[in-house]
Amino acid sequence: MEPDDAWTTLRRQCEALEPGAELVTPVSERPFEIERTDDDRIVVRFGDSGEMRPLWREQFVVFLEQLDEGAVSVDHLQPGVEPYASVVTLADEYTADEETISYDADAVGGESPFLVSPAAARDRPERVHDDALLLAALLEELDAAEPASLDTDSLTDLYVLASDVQHGSNRVRRSARDPLLERLGPDQELHGRYGTVRRTTRERREPTDAETIFAALDDRGIPREWVTGVDRDKLDVVLAVTDLEEDEVYDVDEDVYVQKTGVDEDEKYSRLRGIADRIDDLEGTEGEDLREELDDIEERLEEALSAG
Structure with a gap:
């Protein structure tokens, strides 16, 4: 060329x-x-x-x-x-x-x-903001207080958007954790517009290696049988290579739930742009009132997410 x-x-x-x-x-x-x-x-x-x-x-x-x-x-x-x-x-x-x-x-x-x-170029905070705005718009359209009365498509959209906002806000919350910990001293609280945070310590215990555990038990005359049990990983191997049936060694409880298996990000982004374009098309008092209403919705969402 x-x-x-x-x-x-x-x-x-x-x-x-x-x-x-x-x-x-x-x-x-x-x-x-x-x-x-x-x-x-x-x-x-x-x-x-x-x-x-x-x-x-x-x-x-x-x-x-x-x-x-x-x-x-x-x-x-x-x-x-x-x-x-x-x-x-x-x-x-x-x-x-x-x-x-x-x-x-x-x-x-x-x-x-x-x-x-x-749609794919948005960073994590932008995605949370956009999903929250879409959820707010959907909640304005639907009677979410009575989910059983909603049509299936609306109910599905409500579930997907609520799930996206939850998981997205959790990721943003975790990203804010480390900077906050650097600014929080022992027994100190920090106050924002929407709430208060403080440093909290929780212990998570994991057993050390078996040899160390058994040595400690033997020193004190504690029978090893008191702490030994069935290894689930080894039990699953036995199930896979023998004719042992699962119900012979497991108590199985079935938990039925709704699983989100896909999200149409392009459709969400198109809908979001449509909302923004319609707002831009409005002029005068009507447009200003709608912008103020959306600002109020976003503020209430931030308060709800902070409280959760």
Whole structure:
């Protein structure tokens, strides 16, 4: 491909990316976004550091000339070249796999393996925020106080979103734990807008090795039989290789529950964007009232999650 044509194609592909979409570098897997395109550069911003970096047209030409001469090994890409390689694969004629990036004039255009959709590019706090907003919107639509009266689709959506908010908020809570522990001294409490936390210590006990345990028992004349029992792992092996039946050695209780087996993140993201677009379309008092209502919903969700 001629340099001018390739440059025009790359700029057009960068400008056509969905808002919020990211690229990742092939080796170091650093995420970055396209900030803007100019006549002589494409400016990117790295998500892990906030660093802004220009990718120069002349450097793209050099890299494309290498590809014209043959495939480039992904493993041999230098850190400074990695973002160039990621951007190049946005063009249909440049293909990539786990090992190489190459030029093929007859290639059927496919999505770059280094392109991350806006839905997948969100970090953990953003996902919790979005799931909480979707759950709040759903709760406004449904009579969740009477779940049995809901249709099956609504009940399923309610369960999935509530589960996503629960698990997502738990992960965010755990990520906040270590910084809080560094700021909490013994018998100290920290107060926020929504509640209070303090340092708590719990002991978890695990038996040491059998030899040490038996030696301690023997020293005190305690029979080893008092602490020995059935090894479940060994029992499962016996079940697998003999004709012993499970109900002969196990008391089996059946626990029936609902298991979430899949989440349609693209559908959730589309719905979220639809809510945001409708809010943006509203003007005047009606739009302002709705924004205030959503702010209130988010605040009540934060209070509920903090209390839980």
